[in-house]
Amino acid sequence: MSDNEIQPEDRPSTWTSRNPEKPVIQPRVQPKKTLTASQKITNAEKQAMKHESSLAFQQVISDYHVGRDAFIDKAAKDNNKRPAYVRSLLFNKSKITKPQQVNLHNALVHHVAKELNAGT
Numbered sequence: 001m002s003d004n005e006i007q008p009e010d011r012p013s014t015w016t017s018r019n020p021e022k023p024v025i026q027p028r029v030q031p032k033k034t035l036t037a038s039q040k041i042t043n044a045e046k047q048a049m050k051h052e053s054s055l056a057f058q059q060v061i062s063d064y065h066v067g068r069d070a071f072i073d074k075a076a077k078d079n080n081k082r083p084a085y086v087r088s089l090l091f092n093k094s095k096i097t098k099p100q101q102v103n104l105h106n107a108l109v110h111h112v113a114k115e116l117n118a119g120t
Contacts, residue, residue, distance in 0.1 A: 072087055
């Protein structure tokens with residue numbers, strides 16, 4: 001029987017069927033964790049407490065945002081600026097950068113280094 005005569009259903013489909021003499025590592029089976037009734041009640045109480053805590057924290061954050069927006073509007077109105085400008089000043093990164101131009105100190109150091117390296 002040549003390769004052309006072998007049908008797909010005749011070919012072994014798994015590694016174990018192709019290698020019967022090799023040992024096979026069995027997959028790990030995690031035991032199903034069963035909870036008692038008291039553990040289920042405790043977990044439900046913890047989940048409810050966590051949910052309440054999460055809602056309280058979300059309320060604190062939303063209160064902060066309301067106060068923040070009121071502050072931005074008041075600051076913009078008091079200083080004749082747009083709220084977007086005040087918001088950009090409060091929340092954006094600094095726009096101050098180091099100058100990328102030639103300065104006297106670097107020019108002098110470069111000149112002295114050229115003179116010292118000229119002899120070598």
